[in-house]
Amino acid sequence: MKNLMKLxxxxxxxxxxxxxxxxxxxxxxxxxxEGDKTELNALIAQxxxxxxxxxxxxxxxSAIDAFKATLQTVKTASADKLTQVQINNLxxxxxxxxxxxxxxxxxxxxEALYLNAGWHFDEGTGTTATAYSTVKHVATFYRGNxxxxxxxxxxxxxxxxxxxxxxxxxxxxxxxEVPYTNSFLPANITISVWxxxxxxxxxxxxxxxxxxxxxxxxxxxxxxxxxxxKKIDGGIIDADNETDASVKVGQWTHLVVxxxxxxxxxxxxxDGTLTKTWTESDKNIGPLLQTLENPQPFIIGGVATDxxxxxNFMEWTNADNLGYFKGAIDELxxxxxxxxxxxxxxxxxxxxx
Numbered sequence: 001m002k003n004l005m006k007l008x009x010x011x012x013x014x015x016x017x018x019x020x021x022x023x024x025x026x027x028x029x030x031x032x033x034e035g036d037k038t039e040l041n042a043l044i045a046q047x048x049x050x051x052x053x054x055x056x057x058x059x060x061x062s063a064i065d066a067f068k069a070t071l072q073t074v075k076t077a078s079a080d081k082l083t084q085v086q087i088n089n090l091x092x093x094x095x096x097x098x099x100x101x102x103x104x105x106x107x108x109x110x111e112a113l114y115l116n117a118g119w120h121f122d123e124g125t126g127t128t129a130t131a132y133s134t135v136k137h138v139a140t141f142y143r144g145n146x147x148x149x150x151x152x153x154x155x156x157x158x159x160x161x162x163x164x165x166x167x168x169x170x171x172x173x174x175x176x177e178v179p180y181t182n183s184f185l186p187a188n189i190t191i192s193v194w195x196x197x198x199x200x201x202x203x204x205x206x207x208x209x210x211x212x213x214x215x216x217x218x219x220x221x222x223x224x225x226x227x228x229x230k231k232i233d234g235g236i237i238d239a240d241n242e243t244d245a246s247v248k249v250g251q252w253t254h255l256v257v258x259x260x261x262x263x264x265x266x267x268x269x270x271d272g273t274l275t276k277t278w279t280e281s282d283k284n285i286g287p288l289l290q291t292l293e294n295p296q297p298f299i300i301g302g303v304a305t306d307x308x309x310x311x312n313f314m315e316w317t318n319a320d321n322l323g324y325f326k327g328a329i330d331e332l333x334x335x336x337x338x339x340x341x342x343x344x345x346x347x348x349x350x351x352x353x
Contacts, residue, residue: 035084040091044078047071047098059105067101070094107346109339116183118333119300122165124158129168129176133333137178137298144173145306148322156301159328162194162252163353167330168301171198175302175324180295184209186336187287190258191217192347197249197327205303205323206255207332210296212236215288216303217257218323223247225268227257231286239283241268241276252330254348260338261287267338272348274341300332301325 051068074094082090102108111118111133118133127141144153154172161167168176178184197204200223208216215229225247226240247253247270256269264280278285296308303323317323331351339347 032081032083034081035087037078037082037087040074040078040087040094043091043094043098044071044075047074047094050098050101059101063101063104067097070097105346107340107342107344109335109343109347114335114337116186116334116336117178117298119331120165121161121167121330121332124166127155135181135183137181139176139178139300142175142177142306144175144324145309145322147306148309148318149173161328161330162196163351165330167194167196167328169328170301170325171327173302173322173324176300177297177305178300180209180292180297182290183336184298184334185214185288185290185292186334187261187290188259188336188338189215189288190256190333190335190337190339190344192254192256192331192333192335192339192344193217194252194254194330194351195219195247195325195327196252196330197247197325199326200247200249201326203303203321203323204325204327205299206301206325206329208299208303210292210294211304211308213289213294214292217255218303219247225255225257225270227266227268229259230289232289233286234289235284235286237266237283237285239266239268239276239278241270243270243275246270246275252328252353254351256339256344256347258338258344259285259288263338265338269341269344269348271352272345274344301329 051071054064056064074090077090115133117131117135117137119129119131119139121129123129129139131137141156143155146153149172152172154174156174156176157169158166159169193206195206197219200219200221202221203218205216205218212228213230215227218226220226220240222244223246224240224244228236228238230236254271258267264285266278266285267274268276296305299305301324309317
């Protein structure tokens, strides 16, 4: 009988304790001032869409699994009644997880670190184009050489870009000039640009830094991209991608050229695909010259300033071989690394129409 009374007493104590705990939890929950989940819900929806579209072709499977696990943790936590501080913490947690996940994509490029200069050319008005890169390099419109071209010399104008924005349209010597900076001559370099030529000819210069004393990128008569640069040891490298009709009249084409001073390779890409690799044994590839004796402005759509033409090249320059681009240029970028194949492919896929 005593044992039965003890059991009843224990059950009663357990019941009272449970009621007190539950009552306490209920009181604590009632005391919470719930915050605004609008930002959190929108971020979860964005993360859900990202998670739904990823495949192991774009990200390592381990990165996909980790991201989805964090997303589920945040979604579970968000179902509870939360303070604004707790909500803000979840927003931070999920934002960091998304940033980390995006950085693990095959072909990811950290432009804050590696992009020395980049122009979208989306202004659509005015006579300057400002870089979107960390350093806001300003490219100013210049009319073609009037000594050679006379009244035919033209100024750059705006036209439709490769993907819904704007681009610059050039002809009759029209070009843009950017004040010189050493950042245009990194030890390793990748140049990425979209071009839509109105004409294929030998001197269709897309850009230049001190002509062959720095580097120049052009297309030649066969429609091949052609790159020239000066090495630290003073040697000059001339190379093309050895593929005729890589660039066609009236058609947007994505061109990339890179120089890797470590592997001593020069690579050409057309529309995201590697078309030619030149090595040290082929052409004695080496690092770019990084100090110029007479630095000139960086030229977009041309080969030299009027002053440089007059000082060095007027004896052989005429209206037929002036060396300026004829057509449209868009999405120009200069990186301080030699991009990997996957990075070039991703760049093309991100920018293509």
